[in-house]
Amino acid sequence: MRISFSPQLRSDALTLEITSGDRLRINGELFNFDPLGEGDTIPAGATPCDWIIGPVDRIDGEVCLTVILPHGEAPEPWQAFPEPLTVIEPGPIDIPSNTIVEVSEQPAEGGKLMIVTTRRWRQDPEVVETFVPDPPPEPESAPQIETEENANVDA
Structure with a gap:
């Protein structure tokens, strides 16, 4: 056919x-x-x-x-x-098809691993891995020193 x-x-x-x-x-x-x-x-x-x-x-x-x-x-x-x-x-029948992109993530020490797999018709999959580090912790707020400028803020 x-x-x-x-x-x-x-x-x-x-x-x-x-x-x-x-x-x-x-x-x-x-x-x-x-x-x-x-x-x-x-x-x-x-x-x-x-x-x-x-x-x-x-x-x-x-x-x-x-x-x-x-x-x-x-x-x-x-x-x-x-x-x-x-x-x-x-x-x-293997017909010409859309490119499919799959994104997944896996936990990794200190962050996560982002895995992007691109599948194109009649081609080997293309896999790209990217390490994304965890964001650093927020610094603790330092106590605010009262000055003339911020002393009258609440007043």
Whole structure:
């Protein structure tokens, strides 16, 4: 199956999975393209799925379709200009996805360790650790000496 993508600013998520043959699961809903014959086309809009845009064709034995690819306000290059995917094996499809940034902290002697993990599509996670020291204790207030300037403050 050859899947092309049409990037679109959207807040919803997309999951794709090939179950068997030419059956595609989109966000849990199964679409069976096995009956589509060589050279046949399902016209744009005839597939009952808002995620599939354009026609669905069978060319050289392969089902070819275009799916909306949701992305955030600042898409990564692989989302803004995605390459088509050719999927042969059944299973979940690794689609171009948003960069995910996770921040965690761990206690450490004298402070805490801030850990920022950045996960980008098809790249190894990038982990940055930063030690943040505890703030120094507040100094005790020194007794205030009464002067002419502050003596009449309460009066």
